[in-house]
Amino acid sequence: MVLSESTKTSPKKDSTQRQCRNILIYGSCKFQDKGCIYSHPPPETPSVSAKLSQAVNAPVFIPKSTSLPPASPSLSRAQAQTPLTTMLTDIRSTLSTSPPATEYDEHDPYDSSYFIPTENNGLYNVYATDSVVSQMQTLDVNSYNKSFDNKSFDSQFQPEYDQNLEYYPSHSAFIRQPLDYHLYSLPPPSPPPSHFISPTLRTDLQLRSEVIHTAPAPGLNLPDELQGYHTLVPLESTSGERRKFGNWYSTVYRATGKDGRGYVLRRVSDFRLMHQAAFLSIEQWSHVQHPNIVSVHEAFTTRSFGDNSLVVAYTYHPNAQTLYDAHIKPRAPTFVQGRLQTTQPRVSERTLWSYIIQIAGAMKASHDQGLAVRMIDVTKVIVTGQNRVRIGSCGLADVLTYNPAAPPHASGAPVSATQIQEDLVMFGKLIMTLCCNNVAATSNFAKSLEVVTQHYSTDLKNVALFCLSKPGAHKHIGQLFDMIGSRLLTEMDDLQNGLDYLEGELMSELENARLVRLLCKFGFINERPEFARDARWSETGDRYIIKLFRDYVFHQVDERGRPVVSLSHVLSCLNKLDAGTDERIMLVSRDEQSVLVVSYKDIKACVASAFAELSQR
Numbered sequence: 001m002v003l004s005e006s007t008k009t010s011p012k013k014d015s016t017q018r019q020c021r022n023i024l025i026y027g028s029c030k031f032q033d034k035g036c037i038y039s040h041p042p043p044e045t046p047s048v049s050a051k052l053s054q055a056v057n058a059p060v061f062i063p064k065s066t067s068l069p070p071a072s073p074s075l076s077r078a079q080a081q082t083p084l085t086t087m088l089t090d091i092r093s094t095l096s097t098s099p100p101a102t103e104y105d106e107h108d109p110y111d112s113s114y115f116i117p118t119e120n121n122g123l124y125n126v127y128a129t130d131s132v133v134s135q136m137q138t139l140d141v142n143s144y145n146k147s148f149d150n151k152s153f154d155s156q157f158q159p160e161y162d163q164n165l166e167y168y169p170s171h172s173a174f175i176r177q178p179l180d181y182h183l184y185s186l187p188p189p190s191p192p193p194s195h196f197i198s199p200t201l202r203t204d205l206q207l208r209s210e211v212i213h214t215a216p217a218p219g220l221n222l223p224d225e226l227q228g229y230h231t232l233v234p235l236e237s238t239s240g241e242r243r244k245f246g247n248w249y250s251t252v253y254r255a256t257g258k259d260g261r262g263y264v265l266r267r268v269s270d271f272r273l274m275h276q277a278a279f280l281s282i283e284q285w286s287h288v289q290h291p292n293i294v295s296v297h298e299a300f301t302t303r304s305f306g307d308n309s310l311v312v313a314y315t316y317h318p319n320a321q322t323l324y325d326a327h328i329k330p331r332a333p334t335f336v337q338g339r340l341q342t343t344q345p346r347v348s349e350r351t352l353w354s355y356i357i358q359i360a361g362a363m364k365a366s367h368d369q370g371l372a373v374r375m376i377d378v379t380k381v382i383v384t385g386q387n388r389v390r391i392g393s394c395g396l397a398d399v400l401t402y403n404p405a406a407p408p409h410a411s412g413a414p415v416s417a418t419q420i421q422e423d424l425v426m427f428g429k430l431i432m433t434l435c436c437n438n439v440a441a442t443s444n445f446a447k448s449l450e451v452v453t454q455h456y457s458t459d460l461k462n463v464a465l466f467c468l469s470k471p472g473a474h475k476h477i478g479q480l481f482d483m484i485g486s487r488l489l490t491e492m493d494d495l496q497n498g499l500d501y502l503e504g505e506l507m508s509e510l511e512n513a514r515l516v517r518l519l520c521k522f523g524f525i526n527e528r529p530e531f532a533r534d535a536r537w538s539e540t541g542d543r544y545i546i547k548l549f550r551d552y553v554f555h556q557v558d559e560r561g562r563p564v565v566s567l568s569h570v571l572s573c574l575n576k577l578d579a580g581t582d583e584r585i586m587l588v589s590r591d592e593q594s595v596l597v598v599s600y601k602d603i604k605a606c607v608a609s610a611f612a613e614l615s616q617r
């Protein structure tokens with residue numbers, strides 16, 4: 001914006017000779033006869049009219065845009081507004097082609113809704129012009145401080161009478177501070193992509209890893225070693241009320257095998273094995289590999305616990321819990337609408353279908369291999385991940401109930417209809433238990449069926465009824481899949497979506513592994529004392545750029561000298577370096593005396609040769 005010449009006043013003039021600014025601005029001064037110390041020429045004085053006519057020819061102030069750029073943080077709102085209104089009244093005088101009104105323009109200088117007319121757009125918000133703001137930013141802040149700090153209350157309200165020159169510095173002394181533009185931009189529409197796997201998955205995996213390494217509590221008096229298994233940790237309480245496994249008590253331990261992997265040892269106390277042939281079924285089960293069956297490894301008897309114990313070893317799934325623990329175990333009471341209640345959320349139909357499909361799949365796989373499951377119960381099916389279930393303790397019932405008079409049939413022979421029916425009934429009971437959140441659901445069958453009808457679909461009820469219905473010569477688990485129908489497709493879709501999700505998460509960690517390797521290379525190369533005297537690492541050497549690149553990636557500072565701690569910057573630089581892109585960057589020496597423009601490709605070559613040389617030494 002160009003200011004009219006008429007607004008400029010010599011600072012050396014005596015105040016009585018100085019022309020009153022109200023005359024210039026408003027055409028009259030209401031303090032003229034009330035002690036105003038400035039000169040008041042008559043209205044028709046040629047000098048004033050000449051100045052006004054000069055003002056008419058002054059360049060017209062035309063706002064460029066209506067958007068208000070962020071004001072300098074150094075100027076407070078109050079500091080900026082008073083001189084701004086003064087300037088704007090000057091602007092008005094230059095815009096006005098008619099003699100100024102004798103009445104004072106009564107407006108609140110702090111009223112941001114005050115509008116003045118412009119030539120081309122009628123009304124225009126005086127506080128929303130680029131030009132004005134740019135002027136505001138060129139004002140000397142110190143002079144505002146002076147005028148506000150050192151003056152009396154009155155002079156603050158009549159700033160135009162005192163030292164008005166301070167509002168018009170000849171040159172800008174204000175240093176424009178760099179703005180943090182990112183603070184003003186809108187947040188991105190969606191959360192930015194994370195460089196790491198999701199916190200939920202990470203927590204889940206970390207918990208599993210942590211559980212694997214938990215140490216056994218002291219004083220448990222457990223054997224140090226057991227058929228090559230060591231570091232036994234009980235996975236359930238051995239005191240208090242305990243359920244029986246048939247006629248026996250069983251205890252589950254986590255143990256570390258000879259191969260260093262985790263195993264679950266299910267021990268049946270006080271069991272005397274009468275026939276070695278009872279282990280035949282364990283041998284058969286050890287060949288069953290199914291995603292919904294906990295793999296069986298071996299079985300043996302031991303006296304290490306101080307009794308005759310039978311132990312069956314299974315694969316360990318860290319942090320698993322039984323279906324009973326996950327869905328049926330009574331929760332601690334919580335306050336719901338002011339009342340202490342024990343709320344047990346009902347298992348959703350979708351989850352139930354997923355469980356049904358998985359368990360039915362496991363049953364089919366074992367039946368197809370001539371093995372009856374014989375233990376399908378909410379306390380023996382474990383949840384090992386998001387809705388992922390596996391039948392545990394397979395084979396144990398075969399050993400415990402071995403009858404030499406009716407030995408298990410040879411491997412590959414079909415499972416008898418009776419055993420199929422037993423398995424199906426157990427499965428039906430499990431479905432009813434989960435639907436009703438009650439282990440005794442089938443003891444009052446009519447009531448339980450009512451609950452199922454009320455809360456679940458007819459298809460689900462029909463599946464439960466099919467399992468619990470009378471045996472038939474041709475009744476088998478395969479028929480259940482005909483009833484499940486399209487739900488199998490839904491389950492498959494969910495599985496594939498889950499797989500995609502996990503692959504995506506894996507990809508992000510894959511990138512991190514690549515970058516960690518790169519960072520390790522940097523660690524090996526940089527700051528090696530033996531390189532200190534090497535000419536290739538000196539400021540004229542070809543490897544100097546590795547040093548500078550390290551500074552570029554990790555040691556950048558912002559405009560205010562604060563360290564830039566941006567993981568995105570580091571990851572983006574390292575990714576480009578790893579890919580060896582042609583993109584060029586400017587590397588600046590620490591003393592800022594030399595500048596190198598190099599591509600990531602060049603830096604990659606330097607890093608590769610430096611590392612190769614290092615590893616060959």
Ligand SMILES: Nc1ncnc2c1ncn2[C@@H]1O[C@H](COP(=O)(O)OP(=O)(O)OP(=O)(O)O)[C@@H](O)[C@H]1O
Binds near residue numbers: 315
């Ligand atoms: N293969 C396994 N991997 C990891 N944890 C398991 C495995 N099998 C069982 N567990 C855990 O061991 C604990 C005890 O299992 P168990 O089958 O004895 O259940 P339970 O509810 O205590 O039944 P019971 O009262 O009949 O002993 C449960 O917390 C279960 O999650």
